[in-house]
Amino acid sequence: MTMLCPAFAFCLPESLAFQPRARLKKHMAHTPTQEAARTAASVPPRHEDLLVQVGTRRDRAAFRTLFEYYAPRLKAYLIKNGAAESAAEEIVQNTFVTVWEKAAQYDPKKSAASTWIFTIARNRRIDALRREKYVEIDSDNPALHLAASDAPDDAYADAATVEKLHAAIETLPADQAALLRMAFFEDKTHQAIADETRIPLGTVKSRLRLALEKLRGGMALRKKTQGQAHD
Amino acid sequence: MIDPMLLETILMHYAAGHLRPSEALLVACHVALNPAARRRLEAYEAIGAKMICDCAEEDAAPVALDCFDKIMARIESPAPVAAPVAAAAPRAPMQRDAAIPxxxxxxxxGNCTERSIRWQKLQSGVEAVSLHVPAGSPCRHRLRLLRLAPHQQTPAHRHGGREMTLVLQGGFSDHTGSYGAGDLVIAEGAAFVHAPRASAEGCLCLTLTEAPLRFVQTRIRFFNFFWRF
Structure with a gap:
């Protein structure tokens, strides 16, 4: 069974929930520093708030909560993408060391915690497995931040607007969602997907194209050619 | 063919971490110039994050019991930074070029080994600079800055593989359309032949090719031997 499973999870409304609430609550019971962040209804803090606490207060309990949620998932993702057990463990460690070091730069207005952690894990994975540095867009260079701040209200990846995207994903038929996952996140060639799924190569390509077109439509992006790529 | 879906594919592959360094650099430059592309990339990164979050608890791979303690130990007493990545060699900063955003x-x-932008004339009105991005394993991509004088047209050519062109300043047009600063144009397929012409402001672009370009006109085919672009 696939680890990252049922790409069909794409299609489940539940998959919108980033935080497993029961699990978070368990850890929250021991973290008085986070009590303030909880509402009267004892809603667990959002991962974004935890990450901000790590950045601003060096809050170890918040850090641990994030670790306990993301570490096993990241490890599963890494192993699924070809890392050996020991290498995956090492990359998870490197990822969380970087999360701690960079947490002060995290801006919840610009990205969801899950997206931010995912990009760090992706970059650490390439450092480790390919022995090369991934070109990171958000370096510490002010020139790049200038470009990012041009459209702060339009940021696509903050926790609230990410849901819009997920809604688009959920409209994808399961077969298209599964192919997307294989093509883009498991880095399989179209031929390898065709062999594995026993779907003819031409069908694989046309379904991927359909899926991408739907995502584009769902992201409320104007259908445009490359030549008109500006907003 | 110039296929708009190719651009989406490239952004998704960047998000998933599958691009080689020179391709990733080109995409990073594209999103730095183009807020719409940046938002789409962020959306694809959010999809990647969701794939991790959707991982059911029973499917998740438990980390070693001492994993968290090891992380905290490293945070508290940082080890001397190892230099595992290819780009870690110290070097002088690259000299700025006013025309480049x-x-x-x-x-x-931050990513190329060159210390300065040294333009080399390829023909009248066409100048180029080769850029080298360190890679962990051999890579056949060729990354170049290319500068065309106003209205300059390049000879008709085709490519053996994919050609990606990011317009940095000015613009160009070919039979597929007109492109301006921030546009990333991806052409693919041996049958795709074009002869781009720079706009009235000229054209400064960053191009990535997978295979040398081949001129198609008989009288200039001999250039194929030494204009390895």
Whole structure:
């Protein structure tokens, strides 16, 4: 069974929930520093708030909560993408060391915690497995931040607007969602997907194209050619 | 063919971490110049994050019991930084080039080994600079800055593989359309032949090719031997 499973999870409304609430609550019971962040209804803090606490207060309990949620998932993702057990463990460690070091730069207005952690894990994975540095867009260079701040209200990846995207994903038929996952996140060639799924190569390509077109439509992006790529 | 879906594919592959360094650099420059592309990339990164979050608890791979303690130990007493990555060699910062947008220049400085932008004339009105991005394993991509004089047209050519062109300043047009600063144009397929012409402001672009370009006109085919672009 696939680890990252049922790409069909794409299609489940539940998959919108980033935080497993029961699990978070368990850890929250021991973290008085986070009590303030909880509402009267004892809603667990959002991962974004935890990450901000790590950045601003060096809050170890918040850090641990994030670790306990993301570490096993990241490890599963890494192993699924070809890392050996020991290498995956090492990359998870490197990822969380970087999360701690960079947490002060995290801006919840610009990205969801899950997206931010995912990009760090992706970059650490390439450092480790390919022995090369991934070109990171958000370096510490002010020139790049200038470009990012041009459209702060339009940021696509903050926790609230990410849901819009997920809604688009959920409209994808399961077969298209599964192919997307294989093509883009498991880095399989179209031929390898065709062999594995026993779907003819031409069908694989046309379904991927359909899926991408739907995502584009769902992201409320104007259908445009490359030549008109500006907003 | 110039296929708009190719651009989406490239953004998704960047998000998933599958691009080689020179391709990733080109995409990073594209999103630095183009807020719409940046938002789409962020959306694809959010999809990647969701794939991790959707992982059911029983499917998740438990980390070693001491994993968290090891992380905290490293945080508390940072080990001397190892230099495992290819780009770690110290070098002088790249000299700035006023024509190149600052956000792109910052990315080139941070990721290329060149210390300065040294334009080389390829023909009248066409200048280029080869850029080298360190890679962990051999890579056949060729990354170049290319500068065309106003209205300059390049000879008709085709490519053996994919050609990606990011317009940094000015613009160009070919039979598929007109492109301006921030546009990333991806052409693919041996049958795709074009003869781009620079706009009235000229054209400064960053191009990535997978295979040398081949001129198609008989009288200039001999250039194929030494204009390895």
């Amino acid at each position: 600052p956000s792109v220049m910052a990315l080139l400085c």
